[in-house]
Amino acid sequence: MTSTKKFMTLERFINEQEQLHPNATGEFTGLLHDLSLAAKLVWREVSKAGLVNILGTTHRLNVSGDVVKKLDEFADETVYRAMDHGGHVCVMASEENEDILHIPDHYKAGKYVFLFDPLDGSSNIDANITLGTIFAIYERVSKEGKGTLEDCLQPGYKQLAAGYIIYGTSTMFVYTTGRGVHGFTLDPSVGEFLLSHENIRVPKKGKIYSMNEGNYRNWDDGMKYFVDYLKETDKTTNRPYSLRYIGTMVGDAHRTLLYGGIFAYPGDKNNPEGKLRLCYECNPMAFIIEQAGGRSSNGKHSILQVQPTALHQHTPVFLGSEEDVLICEEFLSGNR
Ligand code: AHG
Ligand code: MN
Numbered sequence: 343m344t345s346t347k348k349f350m351t352l353e354r355f356i357n358e359q360e361q362l363h364p365n366a367t368g369e370f371t372g373l374l375h376d377l378s379l380a381a382k383l384v385w386r387e388v389s390k391a392g393l394v395n396i397l398g399t400t401h402r403l404n405v406s407g408d409v410v411k412k413l414d415e416f417a418d419e420t421v422y423r424a425m426d427h428g429g430h431v432c433v434m435a436s437e438e439n440e441d442i443l444h445i446p447d448h449y450k451a452g453k454y455v456f457l458f459d460p461l462d463g464s465s466n467i468d469a470n471i472t473l474g475t476i477f478a479i480y481e482r483v484s485k486e487g488k489g490t491l492e493d494c495l496q497p498g499y500k501q502l503a504a505g506y507i508i509y510g511t512s513t514m515f516v517y518t519t520g521r522g523v524h525g526f527t528l529d530p531s532v533g534e535f536l537l538s539h540e541n542i543r544v545p546k547k548g549k550i551y552s553m554n555e556g557n558y559r560n561w562d563d564g565m566k567y568f569v570d571y572l573k574e575t576d577k578t579t580n581r582p583y584s585l586r587y588i589g590t591m592v593g594d595a596h597r598t599l600l601y602g603g604i605f606a607y608p609g610d611k612n613n614p615e616g617k618l619r620l621c622y623e624c625n626p627m628a629f630i631i632e633q634a635g636g637r638s639s640n641g642k643h644s645i646l647q648v649q650p651t652a653l654h655q656h657t658p659v660f661l662g663s664e665e666d667v668l669i670c671e672e673f674l675s676g677n678r
């Protein structure tokens with residue numbers, strides 16, 4: 343029995359999606375094509391990281407105080423250079439650069455804004471554990487010419503597209519443009535991302551919780567009570583939940599997208615706003631989860647409603663199955 347699955351490449355899918363937008367100019371399609379090339383270039387280095395002198399650190403700290411690994415820097419430069427000359431983008435911003443990233447003067451500035459975390463899960467690089475690249479795409483708000491910081495500080499609900507590349511047992515490109523969430527698996531033998539997960543939906547309720555419980559003692563009481571609740575035995579509500587934590591947001595969020603449950607990086611006594619960054623980690627992941635029928639929250643409301651005030655600002659983040667995130671919010675607000 344031959345598979346009925348259509349042989350759909352990411353490029354063809356993007357082109358077909360463009361047909362759905364009557365006044366599409368092809369600019370957005372071009373941007374996504376540039377991005378899929380960047381994804382393959384990063385994958386090529388990530389997949390052989392142990393073989394070339396690309397492990398280890400640059401002995402530099404980034405804005406968030408994280409040690410910048412060589413692979414971080416490589417991924418950052420690779421994504422920037424893949425996106426800077428297509429004429430689709432007017433400004434970029436990345437985790438590894440304090441300020442916004444302008445398009446070189448000799449290239450045309452386009453109408454889109456591109457924010458990215460070039461390599462997510464850096465602490466896992468040397469241990470050969472799942473890594474990722476995360477991106478968010480907006481339409482510029484500034485009129486013309488060079489993009490501005492204001493272009494980069496838009497609330498998440500204004501994202502035109504968002505997604506990630508996950509470098510795991512296989513490499514996948516997962517994205518949404520507001521018409522559902524679709525996953526493409528890289529076939530290295532032909533160098534194409536092939537449609538493997540059309541219209542991904544988050545289960546309404548899961549039985550996995552994913553967070554760094556090492557911070558438990560510093561959490562607010564509501565957060566502690568929520569995790570204690572998940573660990574109680576109650577067959578009617580499928581408890582106790584299982585703990586799964588990779589320490590790479592892309593890996594934990596991707597598993598949550600497919601299996602359900604809840605991923606969280608709460609604030610705590612030492613870091614009230616938590617560790618994860620709003621603009622290029624939490625907003626794109628929140629768009630993906632909500633587009634797949636799940637829920638995102640900063641503890642009070644959807645992450646997508648937060649008005650950013652700084653490029654690298656942090657936010658507490660809770661995302662996953664609608665029922666699980668709602669129960670978490672009830673504990674956090676003291677209503678449970
Ligand atoms: P990055 O490697 O881009 O700095 O991101 C690391 C983040 C995120 O991937 C993950 O969820 C989180 O750090 C893990 O933090 P802890 O090690 O504190 O659990
Ligand atoms: Mn990250």
Ligand code: MN
Pocket residue numbers: 414437459460461462463464
């Ligand atoms: Mn990173």
